[in-house]
């Protein structure tokens with residue numbers, strides 16, 4: 338595999354880098370994988386996504402008739418790499434871009450593709466993912482939110498939970514049960530639901546960071562037009578798998594670039610505490626740990642390239658995404674934890690202390706990273722997928 342740029346790719350990269358350097362929003366605090374919650378960050382990231390779209394840097398590999406750029410996933414990968422290099426933040430409508438639009442492009446009708454994809458790209462409509470429920474997370478197919486077809490409308494009743502960005506979303510990818518008598522995977526449908534519909538209510542849920550990126554949502558007699566059904570009636574499970582595979586695959590490609598930056602910051606922190614003489618760890622322990630983190634980040638990179646070259650040959654994201662998911666989520670926890678070990682007693686300081694290192698970013702990072710091995714499917718569930726679908730081990734082995 339030749340990973341070097343062709344002349345055209347090198348030109349695209351140089352132009353993208355120049356544009357990003359000139360246009361990226363300044364003054365945003367690095368919050369790792371957390372989603373924006375305060376009004377000012379939401380405003381900055383909405384504006385940022387609009388500028389990315391207007392400059393032609395979003396939906397690079399998507400068809401032009403739906404607002405994309407008609408290029409290939411090579412340009413997408415190059416652009417993601419450059420975004421990470423200049424430490425530009427992710428656009429606001431991350432869930433719409435990484436999951437909603439790819440699912441609509443694969444399963445949607447012509448009208449649905451025309452109606453939704455462009456508005457996702459232009460950040461005119463923010464999306465959230467209404468999959469998890471109080472009694473169905475890992476066992477997603479056990480979901481209970483019901484939709485009954487009455488004439489040309491579904492009437493939806495039920496509860497969703499842990500819905501990231503639900504509080505600012507305009508639309509929701511909603512999984513509902515439409516046939517209670519069918520086997521659990523066969524009675525599910527996938528609806529595109531207007532979050533401003535009457536009967537939808539959203540309540541924020543606080544995380545251990547003290548912030549509320551996610552919510553619980555209630556649906557009480559919500560009327561959803563039949564034309565908002567994505568894919569076949571009672572065939573929503575296959576559509577949901579597309580969303581989940583894209584969630585794991587797309588995020589892992591962009592994510593690996595961000596890990597290089599985190600690694601560099603961690604190495605800089607190690608140098609700082611050694612210089613100041615405040616670190617009680619033996620230098621050889623620090624060296625060994627940093628070298629291991631470097632190995633892990635490099636492994637992630639080559640795994641991402643392998644997944645990427647499969648996609649380039651025309652494949653769709655598959656269960657291989659679970660390997661990247663386990664790697665990045667557990668690595669992020671270990672890196673944040675090590676950053677606090679390096680800080681010694683100063684690790685106990687909070688972000689409002691003037692002596693706290695790096696503005697408290699590592700303390701925040703450790704708390705937020707706990708969710709990494711839960712969101713998008715837990716590590717245990719990902720290992721189950723690897724065992725079953727990649728290793729061919731029998732279920733429950």
Ligand SMILES: Cc1cc2nc3c(=O)[nH]c(=O)nc-3n(C[C@H](O)[C@H](O)[C@H](O)COP(=O)(O)OP(=O)(O)OC[C@H]3O[C@@H](n4cnc5c(N)ncnc54)[C@H](O)[C@@H]3O)c2cc1C
Pocket residue numbers: 465466467468469470471472473474475476498499500501502551708709711712713714715716717718721
């Ligand atoms: C930060 C964050 C953001 C999220 N955002 C969204 C969102 O936007 N939309 C959305 O729909 N959901 C979202 N989620 C929910 C997430 O997808 C679920 O939390 C996750 O799927 C786990 O489900 P659960 O919480 O019900 O845990 P459970 O499924 O109850 O799992 C509990 C424990 O049992 C283990 N377990 C369960 N089944 C198995 C098994 N078969 N084998 C081995 N171990 C098992 C799990 O690994 C876990 O340790 C988010 C979660 C977090 C933390």
